[in-house]
Amino acid sequence: FRLAAPGYVPQRVWWKDFALRLLGNPNLIKRLQMPDIFAALDLKPHETALDFGCGSGYMTYEMARRCRKAYGIDVINVADNLIPHSLEGRLEFRVSRGERTPFESGMFDVILMSEVVPMIPDPRLFFEEVTRILKPGGRIVLVNPLERRAIRRDYDQNGILVRLMRKLGRAPRDYD
Secondary structure, rough: OOOOOOOOOOOHHHHHHHHHHHHHHOOOHHHHHHHHHHHHHOOOOOEEEEEOOOOOOHHHHHHHHHHOOEEEEEOOOOOOOOOHHHOOOEEEEEOOOOOOOOOOOOOHHHHHHHEOHHHHHOOOHHHHHHHHHHHEEEEEEEEOOOOHHHHHHHHOOOHHHHHHHHOOOOOOOOOO
């Protein structure tokens, strides 16, 4: 089936694919941040987006579902990720360091940088490159790894996702 829960990334194993399509990515922190991140991205169907430091690419998959084309880059190889038929031509992964990317100047309407800046050896070069590849008037969404308002809110409200992840053993009892 084509529908998928947030953060679904194909795994090449039928039972994992089935479970992830139903439940989505098991990373609690990203799942709780996802609504706020996508509200900030405010992706439009005609836009091109970049997930800078995409890791396994699950946010990139979600971006591709919402815009014309999404790219994910990281220093690790995510290029062998399977791309669902529904996203063919709309999703691409590349290996790259932050100081130099394989993209044209002014290529992106929006760039997501989630928890990547603290890992960059020379932030000045990194931000110069981000400025080069961002369209004039484009948007940058920078997620700080220390800012967890969405997670705190869900823990305080004992939301359904927090309760489910606790039962599955994927979430700590308290968030402190």
